[in-house]
Amino acid sequence: MSELNPWLNIAPDSDFSxxxxxxxxxxxxxxxxxxxxxxxxxxxxxxxxxxxxxxxGLNIPPVVLEQPQLNDLMLLGxxxxxxxxxxxxxxxxxxxxxLKVAAGVLVSRxxxxxxxxxxxxxxxxxxxxxxxxxxxxxxxxxxxxxLLPNWKHIPVGYHGRASSIIPSGEPIRRPKGQTxxxxxxxxxxxxxxxxxxxxxxxxIIGKESKLGxxxxxxxxxxYIFGMVLFNDWSARDIQKxxxxxxxxxxxxxxxxxxxxxxxxxxxxxxxxxxxxxQDPPVLPYLEYQGDSNYxxxxxxxxxxxxxxxxxxxxxxxxYMYWNMQQQLAHHTVNGCNVRVGDMxxxxxxxxxxxxxxxxxxxxxxxxxxxxTLADGSARSFIENGDTxxxxxxxxxxxxxxxxxxxxxxxxxxxP
Amino acid sequence: MSELNPWLNIAPDSDFSxxxxxxxxxxxxxxxxxxxxxxxxxxxxxxxxxxxxxxxGLNIPPVVLEQPQLNDLMLLGxxxxxxxxxxxxxxxxxxxxxLKVAAGVLVSRxxxxxxxxxxxxxxxxxxxxxxxxxxxxxxxxxxxxxLLPNWKHIPVGYHGRASSIIPSGEPIRRPKGQTxxxxxxxxxxxxxxxxxxxxxxxxIIGKESKLGxxxxxxxxxxYIFGMVLFNDWSARDIQKxxxxxxxxxxxxxxxxxxxxxxxxxxxxxxxxxxxxxQDPPVLPYLEYQGDSNYxxxxxxxxxxxxxxxxxxxxxxxxYMYWNMQQQLAHHTVNGCNVRVGDMxxxxxxxxxxxxxxxxxxxxxxxxxxxxTLADGSARSFIENGDTxxxxxxxxxxxxxxxxxxxxxxxxxxxP
Numbered sequence: 001m002s003e004l005n006p007w008l009n010i011a012p013d014s015d016f017s018x019x020x021x022x023x024x025x026x027x028x029x030x031x032x033x034x035x036x037x038x039x040x041x042x043x044x045x046x047x048x049x050x051x052x053x054x055x056x057g058l059n060i061p062p063v064v065l066e067q068p069q070l071n072d073l074m075l076l077g078x079x080x081x082x083x084x085x086x087x088x089x090x091x092x093x094x095x096x097x098x099l100k101v102a103a104g105v106l107v108s109r110x111x112x113x114x115x116x117x118x119x120x121x122x123x124x125x126x127x128x129x130x131x132x133x134x135x136x137x138x139x140x141x142x143x144x145x146x147l148l149p150n151w152k153h154i155p156v157g158y159h160g161r162a163s164s165i166i167p168s169g170e171p172i173r174r175p176k177g178q179t180x181x182x183x184x185x186x187x188x189x190x191x192x193x194x195x196x197x198x199x200x201x202x203x204i205i206g207k208e209s210k211l212g213x214x215x216x217x218x219x220x221x222x223y224i225f226g227m228v229l230f231n232d233w234s235a236r237d238i239q240k241x242x243x244x245x246x247x248x249x250x251x252x253x254x255x256x257x258x259x260x261x262x263x264x265x266x267x268x269x270x271x272x273x274x275x276x277x278q279d280p281p282v283l284p285y286l287e288y289q290g291d292s293n294y295x296x297x298x299x300x301x302x303x304x305x306x307x308x309x310x311x312x313x314x315x316x317x318x319y320m321y322w323n324m325q326q327q328l329a330h331h332t333v334n335g336c337n338v339r340v341g342d343m344x345x346x347x348x349x350x351x352x353x354x355x356x357x358x359x360x361x362x363x364x365x366x367x368x369x370x371x372t373l374a375d376g377s378a379r380s381f382i383e384n385g386d387t388x389x390x391x392x393x394x395x396x397x398x399x400x401x402x403x404x405x406x407x408x409x410x411x412x413x414x415p
Numbered sequence: 416m417s418e419l420n421p422w423l424n425i426a427p428d429s430d431f432s433x434x435x436x437x438x439x440x441x442x443x444x445x446x447x448x449x450x451x452x453x454x455x456x457x458x459x460x461x462x463x464x465x466x467x468x469x470x471x472g473l474n475i476p477p478v479v480l481e482q483p484q485l486n487d488l489m490l491l492g493x494x495x496x497x498x499x500x501x502x503x504x505x506x507x508x509x510x511x512x513x514l515k516v517a518a519g520v521l522v523s524r525x526x527x528x529x530x531x532x533x534x535x536x537x538x539x540x541x542x543x544x545x546x547x548x549x550x551x552x553x554x555x556x557x558x559x560x561x562l563l564p565n566w567k568h569i570p571v572g573y574h575g576r577a578s579s580i581i582p583s584g585e586p587i588r589r590p591k592g593q594t595x596x597x598x599x600x601x602x603x604x605x606x607x608x609x610x611x612x613x614x615x616x617x618x619i620i621g622k623e624s625k626l627g628x629x630x631x632x633x634x635x636x637x638y639i640f641g642m643v644l645f646n647d648w649s650a651r652d653i654q655k656x657x658x659x660x661x662x663x664x665x666x667x668x669x670x671x672x673x674x675x676x677x678x679x680x681x682x683x684x685x686x687x688x689x690x691x692x693q694d695p696p697v698l699p700y701l702e703y704q705g706d707s708n709y710x711x712x713x714x715x716x717x718x719x720x721x722x723x724x725x726x727x728x729x730x731x732x733x734y735m736y737w738n739m740q741q742q743l744a745h746h747t748v749n750g751c752n753v754r755v756g757d758m759x760x761x762x763x764x765x766x767x768x769x770x771x772x773x774x775x776x777x778x779x780x781x782x783x784x785x786x787t788l789a790d791g792s793a794r795s796f797i798e799n800g801d802t803x804x805x806x807x808x809x810x811x812x813x814x815x816x817x818x819x820x821x822x823x824x825x826x827x828x829x830p
Binding site: 336 | 564590592
């Protein structure tokens with residue numbers, strides 16, 4: 001692609017540059033949710049753009065742009081979404097475009113409400129950061145043998161709850177549940193005392209596969225539509241008591257939060273980097289070609305009620321031991337099928353240094369090293385009234401592609 | 416309800432008596448799938464019945480009966496489905512009914528194809544049979560401490576895969592995956608050598624709950640629309656290597672099979688029985704009133720390719736330690752929401768005696784005691800070409816309410 005010079009004024013530090021153009025579902029007051037694309041401080045209203053002739057020659061049934069989710073658009077194939085993206089890039093550089101001229105096509109992002117971008121079929125959570133898995137293993141099992149024997153052979157994952165995935169801005173309630181007080185043999189029922197975030201990213205499936213038919217690492221990118229930031233809320237005390245032998249359940253399924261703009265995988269292409277060396281070598285079905293990690297800066301902040309935010313973690317998606325191609329190939333190698341709208345999250349993304357850990361569990365080392373926030377208060381886990389904010393972006397050679405913000409406030413437990 | 420004397424001839428041993436009237440999705444050759452109700456050897460074509468005036472006075476939007484799933488009908492509330500059921504019972508006892516008179520309302524079950532009855536949102540699998548959990552604990556952990564400490568406090572469960580739930584009649588392929596050969600430290604990739612069924616039942620959610628809002632044991636039955644037989648296919652060797660620490664994944668998600676007719680909870684009301692005594696006492700949110708187990712006879716048969724079936728297990732749903740009300744209350748006590756179409760399976764239903772175990776893992780005691788089938792062949796696990804059949808029914812005082820058959824053939828692995 002040659003140099004792109006948009007007629008729209010876009011701040012150099014905007015996540016939503018002309019190189020990004022993520023898809024989302026927005027609504028204006030008293031109007032129905034519909035498909036939009038973010039650019040700078042604006043949203044391109046796709047039904048309005050379509051009506052203004054911006055997509056002339058592209059075969060887009062207008063009704064798919066008026067849906068309250070992206071599934072129907074994705075079902076038409078990634079080629080079409082890429083054509084829309086390319087057309088918008090052209091038109092954003094053409095000062096005579098209907099995008100600029102027609103009324104109501106550009107909407108202020110500040111005026112819009114953002115909704116769940118997709119209807120999630122199945123949600124899977126992986127556990128693919130070696131730093132995170134090692135930290136958890138050290139705390140809960142054996143510091144000398146932190147990684148379990150399967151970890152370097154399998155992108156370990158499990159199924160999570162799709163119904164409780166919510167968009168940025170929607171608050172969560174502190175979950176109640178069974179926990180086992182230290183040294184006791186009988187559980188108690190109470191509000192979680194160890195509510196935590198997990199800094200993750202997730203990819204969204206844009207192409208259906210058939211039951212019984214694996215997807216190879218080579219084919220994987222065809223099936224991946226795009227990505228969002230993902231906060232895998234966790235109640236550590238509930239999780240600890242329940243998770244043996246079948247894995248996390250109520251410690252996780254009360255809520256997961258995602259950022260509202262789906263960044264297409266193709267927009268992240270310029271930010272590909274090599275992944276870590278995998279030793280021992282993986283089985284042939286997990287081998288892959290070329291750079292398959294992505295250099296995406298990530299950060300987490302905590303803002304107590306009415307107070308300023310403190311940055312508590314800076315991490316990067318490039319640290320992942322297992323990449324998305326491997327995750328998808330593994331997930332389907334037994335014939336498991338995927339559907340448009342399925343969401344696959346990375347697992348907590350922790351870096352090497354203590355300030356890059358992706359959860360309070362690791363940052364406070366299970367509560368033994370509380371963090372001090374800007375207002376002087378201490379945090380081992382998340383308190384009521386706290387708002388947890390996650391941000392992510394890639395930047396290289398003047399190009400910036402970001403995810404915006406994922407912001408979630410924690411309310412007290414249901415009375 | 417007074418005595419019901421249908422004008423239709425229904426065999427006394429039919430699962431689909433006038434006391435049952437389960438809902439399903441059927442199609443005839445070259446016609447679209449739609450809603451039907453099973454009666455004896457027939458299906459009542461609900462769109463046709465509606466057009467013939469059978470539901471006069473009930474407020475049923477005709478379009479919901481023409482959907483390829485029951486979700487839209489269930490979304491209108493269980494009261495309406497119960498009204499339909501009641502109206503059909505009346506009309507089946509009225510020889511002047513349009514049900515009998517109008518053409519095309521009764522369709523032969525033999526002529527119809529059955530489809531997935533619901534679109535499954537989230538699928539959860541519990542582990543609620545104490546006999547099964549004890550057997551598995553004895554085999555894989557410690558015979559003296561077979562049950563883990565949380566088991567009698569929590570209806571242990573985990574999230575499974577919704578996309579790969581298929582109806583009776585659809586074959587499955589033997590999954591491939593990573594397994595760790597005995598005594599070795601490196602996994603191999605191969606077709607599962609320990610393919611197993613799990614005899615389960617599942618209930619289907621018919622009423623939505625709000626995120627953050629628990630459902631009590633007292634409210635649970637309002638949310639439960641009905642039940643099906645459920646075969647939770649399992650690849651024991653894949654499961655064993657992958658499941659620590661986050662639970663089963665590829666060992667399960669290649670397929671689960673269900674029976675096609677959804678038996679309403681109200682049809683099972685006459686077959687309620689007391690559950691086992693729960694000791695230690697459960698936490699208050701898991702307490703319940705009255706009989707909440709159901710006396711449903713269950714059986715499993717294996718028919719090798721071209722051979723007759725051998726019955727390998729006879730069990731009963733009444734053995735469940737945790738009942739459905741408790742499962743649903745537990746699932747939502749942290750605020751997790753449920754949606755119409757969600758499916759919650761019981762876990763393997765094993766009885767006290769070795770001939771009542773609900774999986775080959777238990778029946779063959781991990782392969783150490785192979786079963787002998789009628790054709791003389793031995794089975795430790797399921798072989799290619801085998802068809803696994805599950806059946807279930809309740810019978811008491813001349814009333815029979817059954818689920819029909821869940822039949823699944825196992826094909827060789829994907830080449």
